[in-house]
Amino acid sequence: MENINIKIENTTNNTIIKFVSNSIIVNRGSYEFNNIDEAKNSAFVQQLFYLPFVKKVFVAANFIAIQRYDIVEWEDVQEEVRTQIEAYLNTGKKVIEENNEASKKEAIEVYAEVTPNPAVMKFGSNKALTQTDIELKNIEEANSYSPLAKALFGFPFVKEVFISENYISVTKYDVVEWNEVYQEIRSFIRTYLQDNKTIISEIPKQKATTENEVSQENLDETSVKIVEILDEYIKPAVASDGGNIAFRSYDPETKQVNVILQGACSGCPSSTITLKNGIETMLKEMLPNQINEVIAING
CATH class of the missing domain: 3.30.1370.70 (Scaffold protein Nfu/NifU, N-terminal domain)
Structure with missing residues (x-):
């Protein structure tokens, strides 16, 4: 032996x-x-x-x-x-x-992280959750697209759910504090994943984020560069805080960039500062004379 x-x-x-x-x-x-x-x-x-x-x-x-x-x-x-x-x-x-x-249990871990948005908690996992980010604003949307989100909306304090590659951002109503409920949500998500239940049943076209929404074949040269900068420099940073930023459009006449904020970024008190001092400043520096303003169309 x-x-x-x-x-x-x-x-x-x-x-x-x-x-x-x-x-x-x-x-x-x-x-x-x-x-x-x-x-x-x-x-x-x-x-x-x-x-x-x-x-x-x-x-x-x-x-x-x-x-x-x-x-x-x-x-x-x-x-x-x-x-x-x-x-x-x-x-x-x-x-x-x-x-x-x-x-037998699959070795799945779920951890909770605070985000800059006090209404949002990020629940990260060592299990891949989705290849396409999806944001559900209410239980009606969840009924059609995500059994996991539907189950989370069963908690009376859950307002919105955002599911990304390896984390879930949950937005709560003000009726509770996170320190009262985050352990319950963490345990629920972990058990759900261990049971290998369906996470997303269908990707809603209108909810798919930019790179899936807007074909780069239809973008002008500046828009393509904006998408590349967002993907390489901005998205990893906001994802670490439980959020996502998606390119929506660029107007070459006004030099205005429109983006979508999701997850913890949506409605975050510091999102305006992030947009102006972070994203807008970086785009202006990396694309001189091509950017005047960055606006969050749903922030």
Whole structure:
């Protein structure tokens, strides 16, 4: 029997480290366990939860990742855990009883982030959600296009939903504060994604963002450059805040650029400052004498 060795790898999250095996640990995808009760199909994972600092356990094909509580630092305990995992694997026992399909969970994480817009919370995920951004203003729109958004509108405080590549921005009514409800929304989204339910059933043409809405073949040279600048320099920044900016039109006579603001950017108190001091200034610098003003037509 092959001698199994475990090496330690750090991750971008300093509370999580990976214990990587030189041999296959499980064959059927990945598993996530948030507590000892969820680990009924794994005696070994239950054993790990007896360690007081273990918060979560992820099991994948060739590694076990563990998230710790802040009561310890990894450097103080990681070697002990590495030795424990290595010893167990070398017994030849199964880590997961994989015939129990009901216990298997896809390793999906959802995290909540505040945005510059106090009415909007961003919920990021490690699961790809959509290839085309979609904004739903009400439950009627959600009924037609997004079962996930429809489910979110079931919460009485949800006003609007914006779904992007790997995050969901939720706009709330003022009847609640985010610190009262964000955990509930985060947990709901995570469970929804883990259950592999439909996120978007159809892309509404009128909601598709600019590059899908406006063919570059129909744009003049300046408009094409504006779209390229927005895509390369502006969109990544606003996406990190849970928003999106989309090119709508450019008037060569007035040199006015019209854009659409979505997600956290829509209705944000700081959106005017962002438009004038950020986007407008950048476009004027990169396209001298071609831009007079940038206007958000739905901001």
